[in-house]
Amino acid sequence: MIAKKVLLIGSFGVGKTSLVRRFVLNEFSENYISTIGVRISTKTVAIEDEEVKLMIWDVAGTSEEENVPKAYFLGSSAAMYVFDLSREETYLNLDKEIESIKNLSGLDEVIIVGNKRDLLSDDEIFEIRKIVPVTIDFITSAKENANVEGAFNLLTQQSLK
Structure with missing residues (x-):
């Protein structure tokens, strides 16, 4: 079995902990509890004929003025950036956020996930995809369990590269 540290990063209230x-x-819980610092969860995933123990670092949400401590990025094998589809301020500067994460972590790629799909229509999501300055890898809903498994499977595959 291989152990891999993976990061979930994004602004406060985007649904990282719910994912x-x-x-x-x-x-799933409707109750919002803000993460302070970092919360670490584990799950073993079978992928590519390999058992991978994911150590998922759910990093506390930040605002633009705050920075995630560099120490959180050390030793990470993959990262997922989560934004809230229903809150424009969480995705307008996504390209800059992703570059910052790549610089801090040394990772070449960051998986981009738009969460809270259940709050919007397909037409609204189509319009958001046109605005977001980077390619969105998954549109998810933790509430409806939509694409959550797929997003984490891609994160696991990234961690093995």
Whole structure:
């Protein structure tokens, strides 16, 4: 079995903890509890004939004025940046955020996930895809369990590269 440290990063309230909770425990809660610092969860995933123990670092949400401590990035094998499809301020500067994460982590790629798909229509999501300055890898809903598994499978595959 291989152990891999992976990061979930994004602004406060975008649903990082809800995505982790849905993936690890298959649970969802409407109650919002802000993460302070970092919360680490684990789940073993079988992928590419390999057992991978993911150590998922759910990093506390930040605003533009705040920076995630560089130490959180050390030793990470992959990262997922989560934004809230229903809050424009969480995706307008996405290209700059991703570059910053790449510089801090040394990773070549960061998976981009638009969360809270359940709050918008297909037409609204289509329009958001045109505005977002980077390619969105997955549109998810932790509440409806939409594309959560796929996003974490891609994160696991990234961690093996």
